[in-house]
Amino acid sequence: MNRIDLNCDMGESFGAYRLGQDEIIMKHISSANIACGFHAGDPGTIRRTVQLAMSCGVAIGAHPGLPDLAGFGRRRMEIAPREAFEMTVYQIGAVQAFVRAEGATLTHVKPHGALYNMAAQDEALAEAIAEAVYKVEGNALLYGLAGSALIRAAEKIGLTAAQEVFADRSYEADGTLTHRSLPGAVIADSAVAASQAVDMIVKGQVMTRQGTPLALQADTVCVHGDTPEAVKHVLALREALSKAAIGVQPPGKLLR
DSSP: OEEEEEEEEEOOOBTTBOOSOHHHHGGGOSEEEEEOSSSSOOHHHHHHHHHHHHHHTOEEEEEOOOSOTTTTTOSOOOOOHHHHHHHHHHHHHHHHHHHHHTTOOEEEEOOOHHHHHHHHHOHHHHHHHHHHHHHHOTTSEEEEETTSHHHHHHHHHTOEEEEEEESSBOBOTTSOBOOTTSTTSBOOOHHHHHHHHHHHHHTSEEEOTTSOEEEOOOSEEEEOTTSTTHHHHHHHHHHHHHHTTEEEOOHHHHHO
């Protein structure tokens, strides 16, 4: 039986603002990436999301992003590698403190939004983020876009990398995700998202926006928790995985 980790970005509410359906989605995933307060999240939300993940037996990860609440961390910022290192250390520490206070373990780190996409292509930024993870929690997995600079940086410094693919995003021929400003960048049809995910796991490839197949490795599949279709996507994906005899399991059991 094939096995895959199914991850989702969680804990992205902030103060009085509520985003996502974490209580429902958490029951159907194997790892949660918890916002650290820069692009979303706050102390109370972090703590509650850690507790929710623990109650569901879901692996807990930190989800550091750019300091851009208004833009939800999805707008590019010109930052130096030193700044990437420092903001990653700071944010991992925030989630890690709540994880330890609740008696759990931080299993992974996954950069968010623009920071994630920047690190997929910028070797220096990728190495700074990998160094931050290594120095704060060297046993943690580092999630990165499959085949990207972040994967190479993780392996270079001695971290275990989890090559991530996306059920609900379209791909470009160069392996990057389609920019959200372009039509079709975010997949709204749950059946299409589920089918794409199964193809990436079973066939090791995805059809790009240009109509060409792209080879990639899938260690973990992401479904974004902030989209209106998030719950439908997760349920459709679980059904499709079951039909394809693909089990869902936390990444630590798959990659260690």
